[in-house]
Amino acid sequence: MTAATAARDVQSILRELGLDGQLSGAYAGEWIPTSGPELEVRSPGTGEVLARIPQAGAAEYERCVEAAQAAFLKWREKPAPLRGEIVRRMGERLRAKKDALGALVTLEMGKILQEGLGEVQEAIDIADFAVGQSRMLYGLSMHSERPGHAMREQWHPLGICGVISAFNFPVAVWAWNSMIALICGDACIWKPSPKAPLCAIATTKILAPVLEEEGLGALLGLVIGTNEEVGERLVADRRVPLISFTGSTRVGREVAAKVAGRLGKSILELGGNNAMVVTENADLDLAIPAIVFGSVGTCGQRCTTTRRVLVADAIADEVERRLVAAYDQVRIGNPLADGTLCGPLIDSHAVEGMQRTLEEAKQEGAELVYGGEVLSLDGDESGGHYVKPCIMRASNSMSVVQHETFAPILYLIRVADLDEAIAQHNDVPQGLSSAIFSSDVREAERFLSAVGSDCGIANVNIGTSGAEIGGAFGGEKDTGGGRESGSDAWKAYMRRQTNTVNWSRELPLAQGISFG
Structure with a gap:
C-alpha cells in the first residue's frame, strides 16, 4: 500500500x-x-x-x-x-x-x-x-x-x-x-x-x-x-x-x-501478566505459533497478551531457538497493509515505557535474546510508534516480570517441572489469563484444577490471548x-429480588414465631 x-x-x-x-x-x-x-x-x-x-x-x-x-x-x-x-x-x-x-x-x-x-x-x-x-x-x-x-x-x-x-x-x-x-x-x-x-x-x-x-x-x-x-x-x-x-x-x-x-x-x-506453561510433553508445533501471536498480536497491547513463558528446562533451548526464528519472520509496519503482523504501539509514551522496562530488566540480570529496538519505518517520515518485539531470558522474581508492561516483551523463564511451573505461574499479583501446552491429560487437568492456575481464564493447548464471547471474561487478584x-x-x-407469596388464608410467621 x-x-x-x-x-x-x-x-x-x-x-x-x-x-x-x-x-x-x-x-x-x-x-x-x-x-x-x-x-x-x-x-x-x-x-x-x-x-x-x-x-x-x-x-x-x-x-x-x-x-x-x-x-x-x-x-x-x-x-x-x-x-x-x-x-x-x-x-x-x-x-x-x-x-x-x-x-x-x-x-x-x-x-x-x-x-x-x-x-x-x-x-x-x-x-x-x-x-x-x-x-x-x-x-x-x-x-x-x-x-x-x-x-x-x-x-x-x-x-x-x-x-x-x-x-x-x-x-x-x-x-x-x-x-x-x-x-x-x-x-x-x-x-x-x-x-x-x-x-x-x-x-x-x-x-x-x-x-x-x-x-x-x-x-x-x-x-x-x-x-x-x-x-x-x-x-x-x-x-x-x-x-x-x-x-x-x-x-x-x-x-x-x-x-x-x-x-x-x-x-x-x-492488568494481566499472563503466562503460558510449556511442559516436556507439549506439541511445539502448536505452542510456538500460540506464543508468537499471544505476545506479538496488537503489539503486546492486549490485557491477555502472553508476557511469560514458563518452559521445562529440558526443552527450553529448543523453544527459544524456534521463537527467535518465528519472531524473525514477523512483518512490522503499516497495520492497514497486507501481510503486516505487528503494527505500532499506541503513542510515544508507550515506546518510552517499553525502553525503560528493557533497561530495568537488564539491570536486574535479564538477558536480551531478540529485538527490543525502536524502529523508524519508511525512512524518517512515518511518524509511527514502531518497535521490534523482544524476547528476554528472565527470572519470575524480577520486579519487571512482576508488573505488566503494555508492550511486546516476552520473558522466557526456565522451570524444573510442573510443580515449579504452577508455583511461579501464580506468583504474580495479576490473575487474568493462562495456558498450558501439554499432551498429557494429567498435566492439563491439574493445571485446570483448584491447585493449578489461579486465573479467571485457563486454557489447554491454546494461547492466553483472546476469548470467546460465550464465556465470562475477567480475572482475579489485581485483575x-x-x-x-x-x-x-x-x-x-x-x-x-426475592419474592414470597402467601396464597393461603393463614399468616404463619417464619421460624414458627407466634404473636397470638
Missing part, C-alpha cells in the same frame, strides 16, 4: 463513518455541541491527525445523565425479548459497517486490519448472544418453609451503567457491556479512552439511529471529556449504580474505592475480579 493510497483510504473511511465534518464530544439522544478543550486524535501508525474533537464538560455530562435516566424509565417497561429484538437490529447495523469500522480501529488504535475487523466481529457476536440471552434472564423458584407460601427469585433492570473503556479494544469491550446491559433493561453512558475516541463516535453514529426510532437514543449516552470534567463525575454519580472500568490496576483501585464509597457496583477489568460478556455475567447488570 503506497502512502497516497493509504491517505485516500483514510479519508474514505472517515467519510463513510460520518467523521469527516465537525464532531461533537457528547451524545444524549442527539449530538450536543461541545466546546471544551480540543482533543487531537493521531494515528499511531503514521502520526497523521485524524480529527480534532471539542470535549464535553460538566454541563454536557449532566445532560447525558438526565437523558439516560429518562430513557431508562421507559426502556425498563419493555419486555426483555422486545429489547433483544432492538439489539438484533443494532447487530445488523454493525454488520453493514464492519469493514469501515474495523479499518477505523486499525487507523486509530494501530492493531492490524484483520484484528480490527475481528474486534468489530466480537461486537456483532455479543449482539447476537444478547438477543438469545434476552429470553433467558432466569430466576429461581424455591420451597417456602411456611405452608401455603411460594418463593421465587427474579431479576430487574438496574439503571444507568457507566462504561469506561480502554484504547486497546475501543469497540469490543464497550459492546460486551452495553449489549448485555441493554437487554437487561439498562441505559449506558460511555466514556471512551481519549486515545481512541473516534471509534466511540463512529459506533454511536452506527447504532443510535436504531434506538432513535424508538425515541430512546439516550440509552447510548456518550461523553468524551477529561477525567476531571467527566470521569470523576461518572464514577462518583449515585444515579449510575454500576461502573464497568477497563484499564490499569492503579486507576482501577481508585475507581473501586470511589464506587464502593457510595455503595455502588463495579466491574473491573484491570479486579470482574466478569463481562457471556455465561451468567448478565447478572451484574441487574438487581436481584
